[in-house]
Amino acid sequence: MSDTRSGSRRLLGRLRQALAEPAEGQERLDRITRLIAEEMHTPVCSIYLFRDQETLELCATQGLNPEAVHKTRMRLGEGLVGRVAASTQPINTGNAPSQPGFRYMAETGEEIYSAFLGVPIQRLGERMGVLVVQSKESTPYDDDAIYALEVVAMVLAEMAELGAFVGEGAAMAAPHQHPVMIRGSIGQEGAAMGHVLLHEPRVVVTNPFADDAEAELHRLHTAVDELRISVDEMLTGADLKDKEQREVLEAYRMFANSKGWLRRMEADINRGLSAEAAVEKEQTAARARLEQVPDPYLRERLHDLDDLSNRLLRLLTGQGTDSGVETPEDPVLVARNIGPGELLAYGRGLRGIVLEEGSVGSHAAVVARALAIPLVINAERITTEALNGDRILVDGDQGLVHLRPEDSVAGAFRDKMAMMTKAQERYASIRRVPATTVYGPTIRLDMNAGLMADLPSLRSSGAEGVGLFRTELQFLVRSKFPTRGELAAAYSRVLDAAGGKRVVFRTLDIGSDKVLPYMKPQDEPNPALGWRAIRVGLDKPGVMRMQLQALIRGAKGRPLTVMFPFVAQFDEFRAARQMLLDEIEREKRLGRPLPKTLEIGAMLETPSLAFAPLQFYELADFISVGGNDLKQFFFAADRENERVRRRYDTLNVAFLTFLEWIVMRCRETKTPLSFCGEDAGRPVEALCFAAMGFRALSMRPASIGPVKHLLRRSNLSEVREIIDDARAHGAQSVRPAVMDWLRQQG
Structure with a gap:
C-alpha cells in the first residue's frame, strides 16, 4: 500500500511540475505522455481528445508513431479508445486485438503492443477524451496502474477546464471560449440577449495537487462534519408528515454519512490529490457507475450524490455562495432544472431561461409563460458549456441558444429583436x-x-x-x-x-x-x-x-x-x-x-x-x-x-x-x-x-x-x-x- 501511495504521489508530483513549467498546449501534452510512460514503466502512453462531440483525435503520444499525431481519428464508440469514451468506463486487457470492436490503426505502429489500458478523461459527466497506456506484455495492467491512470486522467480534465492545453500548436480548443449553438425545444416564445446567470454555478478546482496530506485530510473532515450537520438540520427542520418524503431525506443523510465515500476520498488525498480534487474524483466515478445502472431508483440517487458532492465542494472552496456570484444586469438563467418557487424568487428581472431538462408542461414552463420570459428547454449540455457571465442569446421561437456568439450572429439577433420591438409598437x-x-x-x-x-x-x-x-x-x-x-x-x-x-x-x-x-x-x-x-x-x-x-x-x-x-x-x-x-x-x-x-x-x-x-x-x-x-x-x-x-x-x-x-x-x-x-x-x-x-x-x-x-x-x-x-x-x-x-x- 505504501509503495502504491508513494508511486502515485511521485507521479502527481512530476505531473504538477510539468504543468507548472511555461509551455504551449502541445508541448505540455507531449511532456505528460513522456513522464507517465516513465513513471509507469510502460512503452506507450497516448492522449486522445474530442475534436467534436463525435470525433476523437490522437493529440499526443510517447511510443507510437509521432507522424500519427493529429492525423489518427475515430468516431465515438469506434475501436477500444472509442468504446472507453462512449461507456466512460476503463478497458483493461492483455490481448487488445481479441476485444470486441478492436480497430487496427496502421499509421500508429501499435501492432506490436498487446496489453491495453484506457481510462476516460472526464469531469462530472463531461467527456473530454481518453488516456491510454500500452505494452508488449500479454497481461492486463494491475489495479494500482488503473488507479494511477484514473487519477492522472482526472487531473488532466481539471487542467483542461483551466485552459492548460491551449495556445500555439494547441492540442485542444480553449474550453468555454469558443461559440456554441445548442438546439433545444420551445418552452416559451420570445427572444432575449444577455449574460449567463447559473442557477448552480460550476465549482472549479484550481489546484488538484496537495503537498500536505494531513492538512488536506483535516480540511476534508471539517467540511464533511459541517455537511452532515446541515443535512441533519434540514431533516429535523422539515415538516415531513409523508413517509416517502422522510425516506428520501433519510437516504440523503445516509449518503452524507457513508464511510465508504469518505474512505475513498481519504485514499485519494493520501495519493497526492487536494481535498477538492478528491471529492470531484469520487463524484465523477460515481456518476459514471450509476449512469450505467438501469434501475430508475438508483439513477435518481445520482442526483442526491451530486448535490452532496457539490455542497461539499462549495464548503471546501467557498465558490458558488451568494456573495461569490455577481448577478449581471441582463441575466439569462441557466439551470439543469428548477422548481416554480425557485424560479419565482428570481422574478421578472430575468431576460430569458435555458434549461437542460424540463418539458413544455413543467412547472418552470408554466411560470415562465406567466412571467412572459423566453424559455428554451432540453438544451443538452448547456450547464456544462456555460459559465457565469458568458454572453448568451435565447431564441424561444426556434428553440435555439447561442452561447458566446460571433459578432455576425449577435448582429443578426439584434436586428430580429429590433423588428420585434417595432412590431410591438405597432400592436400598441x-x-x-x-x-x-x-x-x-x-x-x-x-x-x-x-x-x-x-x-x-x-x-x-x-x-x-x-x-x-x-x-x-x-x-x-x-x-x-x-x-x-x-x-x-x-x-x-x-x-x-x-x-x-x-x-x-x-x-x-x-x-x-x-x-x-x-x-x-x-x-x-x-x-x-x-x-x-x-x-x-x-x-x-x-x-x-x-x-x-x-x-x-x-x-x-x-x-x-x-x-x-x-x-x-x-x-x-x-x-x-x-x-x-x-x-x-x-x-x-x-x-x-x-x-x-x-x-x-x-x-x-x-x-x-x-x-x-x-x-x-x-x-x-x-x-x-x-x-x-x-x-x-x-x-x-x-x-x-x-x-x-x-x-x-x-x-x-x-x-x-x-x-x-x-x-x-x-x-x-x-x-x-x-x-x-x-x-x-x-x-x-x-x-x-x-x-x-x-x-x-x-x-x-x-x-x-x-x-x-x-x-x-x-x-x-x-x-x-x-x-x-x-x-x-x-x-x-x-x-x-x-x-x-x-x-x-x-
Missing part, C-alpha cells in the same frame, strides 16, 4: 380597439394568467379579460397546503387588479406534470391520462370544497366565474357544479356575501366531452376548449414527447373538423364557446379558429397584439372558403393554402 396602437374582422364579426381576445404579476398585462396588452386564471400556481409555489383564508385573500386581490373585467378561475388542475411538493406522488404508468384535475377534486371533496369556499369569499359580492378542468363526461361536470351550488347555499346560510352573478363552465380537453349528451351543453354556462390537452389526446401524441408532438399540425383537417363539431353543438344550445391554449396565441391558427366559428380566444398577453393585428385585416368568409376548399381536395392540413392566401393579401 391598436390596443384599445376591438378585434373586428373585415365585414365582421368581432372576436373577443382574453389573456391567460396564473400570478398577480400577470394582471398589469390586462391593460398593457389590450385583453378584454382573463379567460383562464390557473389557480394551481398558488399551490405549486408553497411548501405546504395553503389555508382557505390565504386563498380567499389571493382571489380577492386578483379581482381587485382586474378592475371589473371578467376573470375565469380554473379550479385546481394538479396531477400529470403538476405535482404538489407536499402531496404524495402517484406512481402511474401514464399520468397525463391518470388521476388529475377534476378527478382529484371529486375524489378529494374536502380540497375541492375548500377552494370553492375561498373563491366565493374572495369574490366579496362581485361577479364570479368558475371553470372545471379535464371534464371527461357529463356526470363529472354535474357533480362538480352541484358542489359549487351547495357551497353557495352554505355561505348564504352563514350570512356571508354571495357573488353578484355566478357562471359555471367546463374546459373541453377530452374528445369524449364533445359527444356528451345535449344536457351538458345546456347546463354549462360556457365552454372553453383546452387546446393543449385536446390536441394531444386527439392525435394520441404526448405533448411532452419531442419525437411525436411536432408530427401533427393544429391546422390538420381532421382536427379542424372536430372543432367545427364542437362549435355546432354550442350554437345549437347557444352556449358561449372559447378556445384557450398556446395555439390561440399563434396568429394563423387564431385566424382559422375564428373562421371555424370561435368568437372568443384566450392566450398569453404578448400574443394579443399580433393576433388582433391579423384578425383586423382578414375576411373570415374568405378564410373559411380556403379551408373548405382544402378539405374538399383531400388536403391533410389547411396551413399551406391559408399561408398562400395570406401572402397574396400582402
